[in-house]
Amino acid sequence: MEAVFKTWKTSRSLLLEFFDQYSLAQLNKTPDGFSNNLIWNLGHIIVAQQALIYKGSGLEGYIPDRLFALYKPGTKPTGQTTQEEVNELKELLTSVIEQTELDFHKGKFTTYNERMTGTGFYLSSIEDAFEFNNYHEGLHLGLMMNIRKFV
Known part of the structure; x- marks a missing residue:
């Protein structure tokens, strides 16, 4: 599992750079041909991890329900994300x-509640959930x- 955590931390450090390299307007821009934007992807990544790991284990996570509503699978940007919410994310x-x-x-x-993901991956354990999360x-x-090329 240590390799999984190492990969996850590296991924998150790459994602963190988007907050510093792009303005609020750029984070919020949904380019033509795309269904979402940079900030939605960042919020979605956070929400999906909490759902995969915590909710999948029958546990409460560490993010507010309002963020789940905005960024869960099947959602798309609903408006301009504020600087305050960007800071929270x-x-x-x-x-x-x-x-x-x-x-x-x-x-x-x-425990882990076994399930099939929307993309066809079968998760039978917490270890599977961590691997799929990465x-x-x-x-x-x-x-x-890809999106950053157009903002």
Whole structure:
């Protein structure tokens, strides 16, 4: 699992750069031909991790329900994300890693609700969920690398 955490931390450090390299207007811009924007992808990555790891284990996560409503799978940007919310997402992007890793090492994840993801991956354990989370975040990082060319 240490390799999974190492990969996750590296991915999140790459994602963190988007907050510093793009203005609020650029984070919010949905380019022609795209269904979402940079900030939606960042919010979605945070929400999806909490759903995969915590909700999948029958546990409460560490993000507010209002963020789940805005960024869960099947959503798209609904308006302009404020600077205040951008700051909140930036903080959550890294803080949830530390908390999740701590919870894992404390043995907090004792069960996992097996399921098939929307993309056809079968998750039967918390380890599967962590592996899939890294895959999922990589997909969104790739999308964001395309979006940034047009903002």
